[in-house]
Amino acid sequence: MSTPAPGTIEEEWGVPIPGVILPPERWTQTALKRMPAEGRLDWSSLFGRVAPVVLDLGCGNGRFLLGSALSRPDHDHLGIDTLPVVIRYARRRGNQRGLTNLKFAVGGATELLRDYVPPGSVAEIHCYHPQPYVDPKSAHRRLISPAFLALVHRSLKPGGLFVIQTDHPDYWNYMRRVVPIFFDFRIQPGPWPDAPEGRTRREILARQRGLKVYRGYGWSRVDLNVDEAISAAERQPMPFFRRDRRHRDIDRLERE
Numbered sequence: 001m002s003t004p005a006p007g008t009i010e011e012e013w014g015v016p017i018p019g020v021i022l023p024p025e026r027w028t029q030t031a032l033k034r035m036p037a038e039g040r041l042d043w044s045s046l047f048g049r050v051a052p053v054v055l056d057l058g059c060g061n062g063r064f065l066l067g068s069a070l071s072r073p074d075h076d077h078l079g080i081d082t083l084p085v086v087i088r089y090a091r092r093r094g095n096q097r098g099l100t101n102l103k104f105a106v107g108g109a110t111e112l113l114r115d116y117v118p119p120g121s122v123a124e125i126h127c128y129h130p131q132p133y134v135d136p137k138s139a140h141r142r143l144i145s146p147a148f149l150a151l152v153h154r155s156l157k158p159g160g161l162f163v164i165q166t167d168h169p170d171y172w173n174y175m176r177r178v179v180p181i182f183f184d185f186r187i188q189p190g191p192w193p194d195a196p197e198g199r200t201r202r203e204i205l206a207r208q209r210g211l212k213v214y215r216g217y218g219w220s221r222v223d224l225n226v227d228e229a230i231s232a233a234e235r236q237p238m239p240f241f242r243r244d245r246r247h248r249d250i251d252r253l254e255r256e
């Protein structure tokens, strides 16, 4: 294997970002600047081919998707986050690695699934460290809710994969209770083998600060149709948990 040229490797928190920075003539454009005015995304026109689609909801600076797009060139990837600054980082890195199977958009995860993703069209949906919004005044912004999980279930192909992870124990207790209603759910006992130091920026930071990380994955239940998933969601509670000082401190660090 050849040694990467100086200045082509980037790190954050001491862990290399997947891939290397290519010469500018090989850069690509990973920005999905505008959603279609109405209706559904057409994956094959977005990526110019037919391939399994992987979504990362609340993708932050895109670390997981960069690694996945590089190691799985036969899959197409879309990351979305409400925060424009993190998407700017993600896009720049995707462009500099010359990726054509990766796009990033600024926007909300719920809106993406509700308004743009054709039902039953996605192979995998990943959601790493959704913001717990510990302040009770912001609790309504928590992403993982029964209705959201019903949307994830609707968006996936039958038997499609859902991956979820958090470092917030109370959020995890809620996930463990509600996610198995929609997915054939398993707990991942340790770090993901493809990223032993962490798949995402938040995972790396949480582990370096001594927080336990909770990981799970599951396949969308094929015995549940869209209407049944919606009525199952209506019977489940919303996430509820208390404030935690350690998480407030790490949230501040993550923003720096």
Ligand SMILES: C[S@@+](CC[C@H](N)C(=O)[O-])C[C@H]1O[C@@H](n2cnc3c(N)ncnc32)[C@H](O)[C@@H]1O
Residues within 6 Å of the ligand: 057, 058, 059, 060, 061, 080, 081, 082, 083, 086, 107, 108, 109, 110, 127, 128, 129, 130, 131, 143, 200, 201, 202, 203
């Ligand atoms: C704790 S960070 C985790 C980022 C990344 N997944 C990671 O693990 O490093 C949560 C991210 O979710 C984003 N976010 C919060 N609410 C969102 C929503 N409704 N839709 C999409 N992204 C959201 C935030 O802007 C933030 O970048």
